[in-house]
Amino acid sequence: MPDTITFKIKRQDSENTKPYWETFVIPHVPNSNVISCLMDIQANPENSKGEKVAPVVWECNCLEEVCGSCTMVINRKVRQSCSALVDQLEKPITLEPMSKFPVIRDLAVDRSRMFGALKKVQAWVTADGYHDLGPGIREPQNHQEIAYKLSECMTCGCCVEACPQYSLNNNFLGAAAISQSRLFNMHPTAKNIADERLDTLMQEGGIADCGNAQNCVEACPKSIPLTESIAEIGRQVSGKLWSNIFQA
């Protein structure tokens, strides 16, 4: 009996077709990750019944957990498939697309809502221009350390997949966008429009939609302190609420 690995993959031909499960049995090669196994299937796309089928469709690019492309649900846990080492996974291995986004095909989903959220919270620095305006503002090391950690967010979707509040049917911005708001609200010049960000976060789909389940921080592959970010934005929003009341 040759050494093999069994994959059970939830497939779907397009957004509006019914999903189905397909099993693939491939030779076990030491030091494989889920992606190298998907590549093996591509090079010989045959299911466990010996039928020739279309190769599985999935997203990937950097293969070193820094681009965020290859997120999927592996053995019921959302994570990047590049850093999912096969020898550390329970067999058979199940692969499913994330459930909080429309499926494009097989394991590929449409995460454009997350990029849309970055637009809503104005996650950028407003610059006077790209010509030479001299150095930026000096910053203390401890400030940089916090900002750097937040800035590692690769919009991969793990946090919102794990979130009980985020769903296909609502418009919650999600932990990633809230954390990015915190990042830009602490930047020495991007904080100039902090109030506008908070206004957005006070509306429907904003901070009030967070149910405080704290799944996001557990799911984040980059260990970004998402719950701290949510708490910080919560404080900023309350502060703004109070000042709005007094100004009214």
Added chain:
Amino acid sequence: MSKQRVIVIGGGLAGLAATMKMAELGMSVLLVSFLPVKRSHSVCAQGGINGAVNIKGEGDSPDIHFYDTVKGGDFLAHQPLCKDMCHHAPYIINLMDRLGVTFNRTPEGNLDFRRFGGTLYHRTAFAGATTGQQLLYALDEQVRHYEVQGLVEKMEWHEYLGAVLNGDGRCVGAVIHNLRSGEISTEKGDAVILATGGPGMVYGRSTNSMVCTGTAVTSAYLQGAKYGNGEFIQIHPSAIPGRDKLRLMSESARGEGGRVWVPRKAGDSRKPKEIPEKERFYFLEERYPLFGNLVPRDVGAREIYDICVNDKLGVHGEMKVYLDLTHLTREFLDHRLGGILEIYEKFTGVDPREEPMEIFPAVHYSMGGIWTDYTRTEEGLIDHQSPQNQMTSITGLYAAGEADYQYHGGNRLGANSLLSCIYTGLMMSPGVLNYVKNVPEAADDVPEKLFTEATKQWQEKYAEIKKMSGNENPYALHREMAEEMISNVLIVRENSKLQATLNKIDEFEERWKNVNCVDTTDWSNPVPSFINQLRNMIQLSKIITKGALMRDEFRGSHYKPEFDLNQPDDFRPDTYLVFEKQKAAGKVNEEDFAPEHLAYMKRFAENNKKWLKSTIAIFKNGGPEITYEDVDESLIAPRPRKYD
């Protein structure tokens, strides 16, 4: 004239920098990308970005940076461009800081800088060990802001197939493939910029991302554009072996004090920490006392090859050496190298703060790329208003970033790629707009027929691909081709093997015709795209291999032992400048030089006369026709390189 716009293909650093700069100047931009731009390959750059800001008071300057860059590239880089780039580097770093990049800081709150290969100065600004990611995100955010303002339109999940050329051969748009619907259509643009990165996938497993197939620039080459210096492929000394990819272990690990070593005894089976200091061979430090572990990448990769293959001292008898950080504190390492150490730990299960890492050389970067032009000023800088800057040999078709060819010569210095990508994107923009303003006919006014024909031509090509029902799996064929390239067109190159590989590539080209399109559906089907990319990768591998075969010398990353000029150990490069000065004055006083130095200098001068030239490939009769072009070497006189 109708409303005009520029099409940018690719959303890595170069494409985003050009997009935001042109948008700032008021131009509409259509940004086309294979995937969401935030996931582009630039995120993989780790160590940092170079700029002679001289924060440490070491007396660093843009001119020294310029010299290090040209010397690092073995004098094959285009000097005015390098000079202009290095002089703009401090401003670019300041700009990126202003745009929100979370660069590491000094205790006083200034930007911190670290050392990198090929220089003796602290010149590399960094954000932990994910600098490329951080720079990309800052540009992505600027472009998103312009998207909201309506100046930039993004087409993500779209692939560039080719340029639309009018009767005069001028580029007036691009053929675009929708990777979801499978539709093929054309987009009109008064200029098109290819910022599509490098070709690592030609080698299958490299440090590159999956999108780095070089297919867009190859498409331009197949349409008649010149391709430059294809054979100069950088092999990075330190990567982590993997089945699907060879993950980069940043040069910054050495910049922060990491030491490379092997056991002195071949086949030593002890664990690394059990091997006492005196039984370890720190071969880079011993052989290059001045630069030590921070020799340039071509030198580092060759030394690792030498120690493993010729001296048979590789770890476990394999092509691997130790990269040791264990003498540094955990806190220091996490603060300055956190990201890459986590990656190493995740993929190998070994904590590099406790155990020396096992690393080996891997394909990393292409110094070569599509040929592009520039206009120099009298001072040897660049005229930023010139429409010629970064223009390929097809009028109106531009290139930027790793896709182009002039900045790194025969070997790129670490942390110069992030710089060259942002620099080219920013620098070229005013010139591109000057070109656009003066085109004889706006793309919008070009007869529709030209576009419908281009669309039809590509629709037919893809229909043909979908009908392919031979017995070759395209992915398996790609693996085989990549193995051939890795085996024979890597660090050490031999003409007999290069010739055999060229023959083999012809066989792959034949076999490609027998490919099976293993998925023929319309919706979100990556297979036809990959088959087209594979065809282009086959053409690109010919450019690389033929260029390597024909260049009978040893320069930068292109190492042919047969043509090594054998620099005497005690030779100093300055001697060569004296020799050249005497030659220029009319007479060489031969008695001024040691006989073996003189003989070496004569060999060196002779070799430069023949080979200090850019390789130019033009597509003819199904393959590359190779010619050579002079390089502007007027600012820094070429001389032998030395790092010990």
